[in-house]
Amino acid sequence: MTDREKLIEQIDDFKSTVVTLIDERDKLQSEGEELRTAKREAEEKSWAAEEKLKEIENDFQKTKDEKDNAETELAMAKAELESVKTRAEEAESSKTEAVDAIRAERDELKKEMQEINDQLGRVSELYREASAEKEALAEKVDVSDLLAIYITLIETVFFGKPHARILYTLHDVKTAITRKNIASSTGIMPAAVLKAVHDLANADLVKYDDVTQEVELTKDILRRG
Template identity: 55%
Template sequence: MSLDKENMLELFENFKAAIVKLMEERDKLATEADEIRGARREAEEKAWQIEEDLKEAKTELIEKEKVIRTTEAEKVAAEAKIDELTKEIEDLKSDTSKEDQLAKVTAERDELKKEMDEITSKLERVSELYRETTAEKEKLAEKVDVSDLLGIYITLIETVFGGKPHARVLYTLHNTQTAIPRKNLEKSTGIMPTAILKAIHDLRNAGLVDYDEESQEVKLLKDIL
């Protein structure tokens, strides 16, 4: 009888040890499960961050493309005006009685050349920023920091191009499907009528807008933004 009791006690101890081992295994599995869940959350957060970086980089690329197209349009208009003034200068050189007018036109051409050089320089800077952002988007080795780039191209639009009649006319005509009366452009931009008319003629010569002399309506021919 005592032998049976000893066997029962031994079985009980073995059973208890098995239960303890099972509980330890359960705790270990629970810890591993927590680690797996944590790793999954971390992976999901990283995937989400990468997706956000991609969206942000894509948005920046689109904005820079707009700036580049706007700048290129400004450059085309300036080049067309320079060609026009150069031809006018050649015509005036043959007429010595128009020396004052020649000096005025020459000064205007030189000023326009200076402005075009400025536009070309800004275009090169924005294009370089565009290439840099494209490279960052492709690599995604680190978060794309575009705050400085944003500041540059916003300043470029507002302070370099925003105050010029040509750009203001183009911006106002953007996204319009119909012609706009010249007087409406004068009111919406707040620019002097003579400056608006000159800008319209320059843009028409560059093939960017159409201007009806009779109705005095302007229509954008090329969507630049």
């Protein structure tokens, strides 16, 4: 082989080597691009995973907070329910006591009214007996005798009843006093005082103010200074 042929062969080998190197370079560049793409995709997936993890953590914390709030509200609701039940029981107890007190006062009023009616019946009976006795003697009824009977009955019998005791109290103080003070000073139950005051007001013996609850005599029955 001549030198020229050897040179040509060497040139061909060099060309082949260059082509091979270029191919390998292109291959490496392609692989590098693929690696960069894969790296970028991996980074994007990593970022997405981190965002998803943060979202999950936020959702978890939100759920935990909602659970804690729900438990707190449940505890408050239970406490309020217990409070309502306690107040209801207390109200029921107070209602029962109030009803019992009203019934007792009603029974006492009925008893007192019956006693008053009985005493009034006795007054009428005494009047009839006195009148019959005077007529039998062909004499007129002595008004002073009858008045003495009334005074005796008032002082010995009716003084213990609400109406008379309230009138005596008003005559003693000579000014308007509240219904509450009448009850405390006489010892009469408030319901009985209220009933007696209305009876006396209807008979125009006293004036009663529903707003101030003050009672005042309209006339001086005893004619005392």
